[in-house]
Amino acid sequence: MLVTQTDCPARIVPAGTPVTIPKDTFVTLTQSLGGNYTLTWHGQMVRVDGTDAAALGLEPERLEFPEPESDQILEEQVWDALRTIYDPEIPVDLVNLGLIYSVQLNQQTKRVDIQMTLTAPGCGMGPVLVGDVEYRVAKVPNVQDVKVELIFDPPWQRDMMSEEAQLATGMFY
Structure with missing residues (x-):
């Protein structure tokens, strides 16, 4: 059982519909593979990206890129x-x-x-x-x-x- 530390972006499984789990909400962690988290919230499975793990009080996955040198996508x-x-x-x-x-x-x-x-x-x-x-x-x-x-x-x-x-x-x- 975890409590959200901040509003937490998530997606409903398996539809992928974006939702926001409000701060101070109890959720149940059911899986943590590949840096992402599957939770149960209001009887529904949701997926939280590992880069948003701090909202769950967990260590976030770092997806960092160097400061761009131009406006081009690399x-x-x-x-x-x-x-x-x-x-x-x-x-x-x-x-x-x-x-x-x-x-x-x-x-x-x-x-x-x-x-x-x-x-x-x-x-x-x-x-x-x-x-x-x-x-x-x-x-x-x-x-x-x-x-x-x-x-x-x-x-x-x-x-x-x-x-x-x-x-x-x-x-x-």
């Missing part, structure tokens, strides 16, 4: 942000799982377009993962908009995982 920083997002059921980040298919930057509109997939088309956590990607990538300097498109062609396969991810999950072959 693609490597977008990929760095994506590497901090973990599948809620598999303790491996989305990049190493092979779920991120493409990242496109529009420097004029300051928008990042991302195509990604899920390990299974029927995965109920899809909206939550999309929300995680939007939230974390929006923290990259100079990003003003993030658009995530879920695609299922080509379908995800185990061989899309990095060797490191295959070893971590025991799926190495």
